[in-house]
Amino acid sequence: MRTLLTALGLAAAFASALALTPASAQTAAAPAVASTTPPPVGNGADNAGMIRPAPEGLYQALGEKAGIARLMDDLVARAVVDPRIGPIFKDTKQQALKDSLTLQVCVLTGGPCVYEGDNMKAAHADFAITKGDFNRLVELLQFAMDAQNIPFTQQNRLLALLAPMHGDVITRR
Amino acid sequence: MHASNHFTALSALCVGALLALPAQAETGKLLLTGGVSTITGAAGGGITPWAVIGTQASEGEVGMSAFATRVGTLDYALKSYGAAVAIHDRVEVSVARQDLDAGPAVALNGIAPFGIEPNPHLKMDIIGVKVKLLGDAILDAHNLMPQIAVGVEHKRLQPGSLGSVMDFLGVNRTGTDLYVSATKLLLDKGLLLSGTLRYTKANQNGLLGFGSAAPGSDSYSLQPEISVAYLLRRDLAIGAEYRFKPNNLQSLGFAAGLGDALREDDWKDVFIAWAPSKNLSLTLAYVDLGRIVPGVAPRRQTGYYLSAQAGF
Numbered sequence: 001m002r003t004l005l006t007a008l009g010l011a012a013a014f015a016s017a018l019a020l021t022p023a024s025a026q027t028a029a030a031p032a033v034a035s036t037t038p039p040p041v042g043n044g045a046d047n048a049g050m051i052r053p054a055p056e057g058l059y060q061a062l063g064e065k066a067g068i069a070r071l072m073d074d075l076v077a078r079a080v081v082d083p084r085i086g087p088i089f090k091d092t093k094q095q096a097l098k099d100s101l102t103l104q105v106c107v108l109t110g111g112p113c114v115y116e117g118d119n120m121k122a123a124h125a126d127f128a129i130t131k132g133d134f135n136r137l138v139e140l141l142q143f144a145m146d147a148q149n150i151p152f153t154q155q156n157r158l159l160a161l162l163a164p165m166h167g168d169v170i171t172r173r
Numbered sequence: 174m175h176a177s178n179h180f181t182a183l184s185a186l187c188v189g190a191l192l193a194l195p196a197q198a199e200t201g202k203l204l205l206t207g208g209v210s211t212i213t214g215a216a217g218g219g220i221t222p223w224a225v226i227g228t229q230a231s232e233g234e235v236g237m238s239a240f241a242t243r244v245g246t247l248d249y250a251l252k253s254y255g256a257a258v259a260i261h262d263r264v265e266v267s268v269a270r271q272d273l274d275a276g277p278a279v280a281l282n283g284i285a286p287f288g289i290e291p292n293p294h295l296k297m298d299i300i301g302v303k304v305k306l307l308g309d310a311i312l313d314a315h316n317l318m319p320q321i322a323v324g325v326e327h328k329r330l331q332p333g334s335l336g337s338v339m340d341f342l343g344v345n346r347t348g349t350d351l352y353v354s355a356t357k358l359l360l361d362k363g364l365l366l367s368g369t370l371r372y373t374k375a376n377q378n379g380l381l382g383f384g385s386a387a388p389g390s391d392s393y394s395l396q397p398e399i400s401v402a403y404l405l406r407r408d409l410a411i412g413a414e415y416r417f418k419p420n421n422l423q424s425l426g427f428a429a430g431l432g433d434a435l436r437e438d439d440w441k442d443v444f445i446a447w448a449p450s451k452n453l454s455l456t457l458a459y460v461d462l463g464r465i466v467p468g469v470a471p472r473r474q475t476g477y478y479l480s481a482q483a484g485f
Binding site: 131132133134136156157172 | 199200201202203230231232233234262309311312313314315360361362363396397399404405406407417
């Protein structure tokens with residue numbers, strides 16, 4: 001048992017070390033998702049940062065487009081006054097940001113929206129954003145989802161769709 | 174004495190730096206994503222390190238943490254306390270002291286004139302360094318690539334009046350473990366998986382020295398360690414750990430006519446960890462440390478584990 005586990009561990013360590021460069025890690029096959037909605041074409045999903053199809057039930061759990069709009073309203077309101085990341089938003093048109101985020105999350109969660117904004121890299125290139133800043137926004141999103149009584153398991157499914165954007169959003173490593 | 178001075182100096186440095194920190198704590202990590210402090214000081218679970226770099230600091234930040242842990246089993250008690258510094262979410266340096274109340278060992282005086290004084294304690298100082306090699310355990314939610322780190326733990330045992338027993342066992346009083354860890358949070362499921370491979374010849378984590386006088390049992394071996402944790406809430410996780418252990422001393426005890434007296438078992442626990450704030454976490458666990466010198470304490474050493482960690 002111990003030998004088997006050791007061998008498995010060694011094999012996994014070697015596979016991890018050899019298999020993936022940063023570039024190929026981005027395009028590594030996503031694990032099979034139990035039930036998914038295939039992404040429609042032409043809705044700006046690529047720019048929205050969609051990497052894998054939306055998990056079933058998430059769009060509904062978020063309250064569909066109206067619920068997502070409430071969520072993004074709350075998130076932006078928290079972000080612009082946050083002691084840590086508020087300054088990043090000092091020149092941001094807040095309503096435009098709320099609308100854009102709503103469309104983006106709607107598209108990512110399989111809703112019937114079209115995202116016409118910039119891709120994540122372009123949208124954030126002019127800002128100084130560290131990993132700590134990114135994590136703080138994630139935290140504020142968690143607070144906003146708590147305030148909307150979104151169940152913890154559904155919260156994590158949304159975060160799993162957004163977290164991989166860290167590669168494009170974080171500009172200060 | 175020399176090693177003790179180094180350890181004291183490092184600890185003083187940690188405490189001094191902790192006190193000198195500005196009021197604004199480094200809080201760039203999400204709750205619980207820096208792990209808790211293992212009993213050797215490295216960040217991870219309770220008894221096995223993870224690939225995450227500890228403290229609450231994120232990239233570009235420097236963080237510190239301190240912990241105190243108490244373990245109580247049927248016949249033994251262990252205190253452990255220490256501190257860690259984390260730099261840019263890349264390097265973690267930790268110091269820890271373990272203090273095992275080895276009361277049952279007094280019975281060894283009945284086997285041979287070891288001269289063990291009453292209330293014997295085994296103390297061990299540990300200095301650890303961990304380096305993150307690649308990956309992001311938390312944010313790379315789009316693939317199965319784990320975060321990978323390598324680490325080293327250098328341990329120095331001060332056996333006190335149990336020194337004569339260590340000499341009899343022919344064990345070293347210092348030793349170094351090397352390990353590689355892979356850790357991944359399956360974010361959409363709230364499930365954390367971590368595996369560690371440790372290259373070690375420590376007996377009972379080093380508390381019974383390193384290696385053995387028995388031929389064929391004095392070499393390093395690879396020991397796997399596994400953690401699983403499930404997030405119930407942002408601030409609350411439950412989990413289990415299993416740590417395989419070498420068993421270097423059993424054959425020595427057998428050769429000395431003591432049967433299984435020195436047999437060593439794997440360690441396991443189930444735990445619950447709660448982070449009431451970014452700067453504090455509390456962990457409670459039920460541990461099963463197996464047999465620890467069953468020659469004097471034949472029962473499996475089950476009991477509680479309680480730990481508090483403050484992070485900046």
